[in-house]
Amino acid sequence: MACMALPCNFGQTSTSCSNFRNPGVSHTPPQFLLGLGSRQCQPSKGLKFDTPCGNHFVELSRSRGPESRRLQVRCSEAAVSTGAGPVEAQPTSKNVLVAGATGGVGQLVVASLLEKGIKVRALLRNAEKAKALFGDQGDRFEFRIADCRQPDSLDQSVVEGVTHVICCTGTTAFPSKRWDGNNGPEQTDWLAVRNLIDALPSTVEKIILVSSVGVTKSDQLPWNIMNLFGVLKYKKLGEDYLRNSGKTFTIIRPGRLTDGPYTSYDLNTLLKATAGTRRDVIIGQGDKLVGEASRIVVAEACVKALDLDCTNGQTYEISSIEGEGPGKDLDKWKKLFMSAHSTV
Numbered sequence: 001m002a003c004m005a006l007p008c009n010f011g012q013t014s015t016s017c018s019n020f021r022n023p024g025v026s027h028t029p030p031q032f033l034l035g036l037g038s039r040q041c042q043p044s045k046g047l048k049f050d051t052p053c054g055n056h057f058v059e060l061s062r063s064r065g066p067e068s069r070r071l072q073v074r075c076s077e078a079a080v081s082t083g084a085g086p087v088e089a090q091p092t093s094k095n096v097l098v099a100g101a102t103g104g105v106g107q108l109v110v111a112s113l114l115e116k117g118i119k120v121r122a123l124l125r126n127a128e129k130a131k132a133l134f135g136d137q138g139d140r141f142e143f144r145i146a147d148c149r150q151p152d153s154l155d156q157s158v159v160e161g162v163t164h165v166i167c168c169t170g171t172t173a174f175p176s177k178r179w180d181g182n183n184g185p186e187q188t189d190w191l192a193v194r195n196l197i198d199a200l201p202s203t204v205e206k207i208i209l210v211s212s213v214g215v216t217k218s219d220q221l222p223w224n225i226m227n228l229f230g231v232l233k234y235k236k237l238g239e240d241y242l243r244n245s246g247k248t249f250t251i252i253r254p255g256r257l258t259d260g261p262y263t264s265y266d267l268n269t270l271l272k273a274t275a276g277t278r279r280d281v282i283i284g285q286g287d288k289l290v291g292e293a294s295r296i297v298v299a300e301a302c303v304k305a306l307d308l309d310c311t312n313g314q315t316y317e318i319s320s321i322e323g324e325g326p327g328k329d330l331d332k333w334k335k336l337f338m339s340a341h342s343t344v
Contacts, residue, residue, distance in 0.1 A: 108299035148192035193238035280323025291319035
């Protein structure tokens, strides 16, 4: 049987793919496994940036310090784009907790929520990083310092008043610097997800979990290679715990993540990122889908699922292909999600 090549950040929300350090593990990921070699950590060549239109703009205040890039969003229309034009922010009562908010998908989720005028509570471990990345967004953005791997840190102040949750936590599939500090798949993809779910009040209306394709096939080629250190097994445990929690949920399983990560960008740059020419979307169910998924498209799928009851209790795989795609059109996203139901 031929083994298809899979890059090491397949379905992961972070993409460190080298610096292998465990004894007996090669410092250079094997090419048959990574497929794209070192290219998987480079921004997509199709990446482009939109410019704000008309009188709608963002104002970036930058001090002389190298790490002090700050943004004040003056209008929600300068935002993450998957191809469609600007969308007016509408009043909303949502207060969305984003776990993994400084990761590759999490940052884009935060940007998309802010664009729509939705209040965001970012859950993260590093206050300085949060300030550098997100700056002062006024009343609609706040952050809490907590570590989902440590249940004692998820006290009432972290989750009080939250109406929805988008969980984008994750680490690399293979040993890397991202594993430093007890940050491997078991701690990040399983225990952190479990602890977060347990800490949420019963008033939370919906939880969106970013997982990965292949989690039901961890004993089959090529997924068993991807699962050498348990990443698919632990993601599946996180999925199952959410399904059995009694809470309303949607699970999004992306393929190999592309476009970014933009973790070194300030929010001003992040808000303008687009998915190049690969803006069309394929959504499936039954863990049959393979391919690549733009982080921008994955983030938009998570945000749209918040408002679509047809996604409640559902698990979807998602890939990006050449084409215009649904952009920010909620009805088009609804049709995409619904079309997956008929193919299972």
